[in-house]
Amino acid sequence: MTKRHLILIFALVITAVIFIIYLKNKDDLVTDEMRMMKNLGTGINIGNDLDVYGVKKDIDDPDISDYETFWGNQPVEAELFKAIKKAGFNTVRIPVTWSEHVDKHYNIDEAWMARVTEVVDDALDNNLYVILDTHHETFIMPDTEHEVKVTKRFLKLWSQIADNFEDYNERLLFEGMNEPRVIGSDEEWTGGTVKQRKVVNHLNREFVKCIRQKGGNNENRYLLVTPYASSCLPEALDSFKMPKHWKHVLVSIHAYIPYAFTSNEAGNNKFDTKNLDYTRDIEELADKLSADFIEKDIPVVITEFGCQAKKDEAQRIAWAKFFTEHLKPLGIPMIWWDDGGAYSVMDRETNSISNEELVEVIVKD
DSSP: OOHHHHHHHHHHHHHHHHHHHHHHHGGGGSOHHHHHHHHHOEEEEOOSSTTOOOGGGTSSSOOHHHHHHTTSOOOOOHHHHHHHHHHTOOEEEEOOOOGGGBOTTOOBOHHHHHHHHHHHHHHHTTTOEEEEEOOSOTTOOOSTTTHHHHHHHHHHHHHHHHHHTTTOOTTEEEEOOSSOOOTTSTTTTTTOOHHHHHHHHHHHHHHHHHHHTSSGGGGTOOEEEOOGGGOOSHHHHHHOOOOSSOTTEEEEEEEOOSHHHHTOTTSOSOOOTTOHHHHHHHHHHHHHHHHHTGGGTOOEEEEEEOOOOOSSHHHHHHHHHHHHHHHGGGTOOEEEOOOSSTTOOEETTTTEESOHHHHHHHHOO
């Protein structure tokens, strides 16, 4: 055997050893943020319950039950989370409107905080991850005119929420804002203006700073920040800026695409996989999230996706199958928007699955 052969054999052995070490330790190369992203798995929203607002216009001195039932759902019960876990979901997002339950100084009502805590505890007791947010907070007007006042109120809410849950472990995540946008403007759902997107980026940074400065487990709690309107449009995603120090921070977006099929009551009830008008948005979103976030180890969570019920439910199932098959290979968690109504897959009254075939498609790995 020549010296050249020995050198070649030695090089191959070294390469093999390095490769074995890599395989053994590759999990250590995954960031905490990407690991949490994958842990969240498939989830479901408990919408139109704790996020109800506008009750005082119709009911004098409403109580907590009035809020939870005002939009047609019953109060959330522990049994619902048992059914959610049994169905295969791993995460539950709990939308909450807080500003309906504050005094003039934005101090949160103790009874409301206690009720939210009860619901969070019930979900955690069923071994679910929980995402807690601020929802339908119309005071969050992300423009330069309102920025100072909005920031002050926004941080006052989150300071109290963080204090209340300071001892909760990493299975409880905080999501700073839900669809922050200038309501009623021409840019409300079109990705926003440059200035509006900058204000949203600023609010994201202030949210992260606020939580990190609080006590208990908040220093390392996983947080979710979002682009303008939580939009998946390129304009919003391209202008989104991760907070400078983003340890344990994930990105939250919403995706009801294509809108004409998923959310427009007057839209087509047939999902055509051979028609680019139906498939293009989903395919382009998968490509963009992969290139702009996943390949850069920036974790993304689709905290809302869904589709209204159809006369032919096979069409909604076909859409869900196409959507999940394009996004799940990226490891992106997807959280179904369940409002107890048109988007529902769970029966709130019986605490059971109302559409088993659709749920099977949603939770399938």
